[in-house]
Amino acid sequence: MKPHIVVLTGAGISAESGIRTFRDSDGTWENYRIEEVATPAAWKKDKALVLEFYNQRRKQVLEANPNPAHLALVHLETAYNVSIVTQNVDDLHERAGSTSVLHLHGEIRKARSTVNPTEILEITGWQLNPGDTCSKGSQLRPHIVWFGEEVPALQTAAELVSTADMLLVIGTSLAVYPAAGLIYDTPPECQKILIDPNAPSVSPDFTIIKKQAGTGVPELVNQLLR
Numbered sequence: 001m002k003p004h005i006v007v008l009t010g011a012g013i014s015a016e017s018g019i020r021t022f023r024d025s026d027g028t029w030e031n032y033r034i035e036e037v038a039t040p041a042a043w044k045k046d047k048a049l050v051l052e053f054y055n056q057r058r059k060q061v062l063e064a065n066p067n068p069a070h071l072a073l074v075h076l077e078t079a080y081n082v083s084i085v086t087q088n089v090d091d092l093h094e095r096a097g098s099t100s101v102l103h104l105h106g107e108i109r110k111a112r113s114t115v116n117p118t119e120i121l122e123i124t125g126w127q128l129n130p131g132d133t134c135s136k137g138s139q140l141r142p143h144i145v146w147f148g149e150e151v152p153a154l155q156t157a158a159e160l161v162s163t164a165d166m167l168l169v170i171g172t173s174l175a176v177y178p179a180a181g182l183i184y185d186t187p188p189e190c191q192k193i194l195i196d197p198n199a200p201s202v203s204p205d206f207t208i209i210k211k212q213a214g215t216g217v218p219e220l221v222n223q224l225l226r
């Protein structure tokens with residue numbers, strides 16, 4: 001059986017694809033405050049604003065392409081059982097070709113019914129607009145986990161991490177829970193590696209590689225495949 005590598009990714013892995021991270025700038029997302037656009041209260045208050053914010057981010061994602069870090073993780077599958085657990089809402093892991101990708105915080109290219117959470121649709125193009133409705137006639141919302149909402153994929157992610165031979169954490173500030181807490185779900189013998197040019201503080205059993213993902217990930221993957 002191939003060793004199991006769980007890869008926990010954050011915004012940093014997509015930075016070199018041109019998608020901005022959340023906390024590297026001034027704490028705002030493209031000039032919006034988080035509470036204005038990424039909470040259930042924001043949705044209740046101003047659906048058009050929330051939809052427009054995600055439309056702009058979706059447009060950015062559609063214009064972006066996977067970078068060498070995403071591509072190297074696909075290559076890793078030749079010798080390892082690789083499970084990607086991502087906090088990112090972009091689809092760059094899938095477009096690179098990774099076969100097992102779990103999205104903790106949703107997927108920006110999908111919409112969800114506001115009356116039936118199991119009705120999830122692919123968005124054609126970059127826009128989801130006021131008046132776009134599900135099969136029951138209700139407004140569709142972005143298929144995104146907002147602050148204050150449950151993380152439905154958390155249990156599955158924790159189970160994956162609990163069977164990891166290696167945990168590889170890439171490009172995340174580990175500032176947002178419960179996702180950040182996953183690094184504590186590893187079995188005792190699991191090897192832990194963190195790749196981030198501005199690495200957050202983690203327990204001393206982590207090997208820290210202070211490099212950009214586009215350089216650090218292909219280098220590590222080459223070592224692991226040697």
Ligand code: APR
Pocket residue numbers: 009010011012013015016021022023024087088105170171172173174175176195196197198199200211212213214
């Ligand atoms: N390569 C690797 N890491 C990078 C790069 C790069 N080229 N550029 C920046 N980074 C690192 C930063 O040093 C930082 O540690 O990426 C991390 C980005 O952190 P955040 O912006 O906080 O993003 P993330 O950890 O993914 O945020 C978690 O918060 O806002 C919510 O739901 C959103 O999923 C997101 C969650």
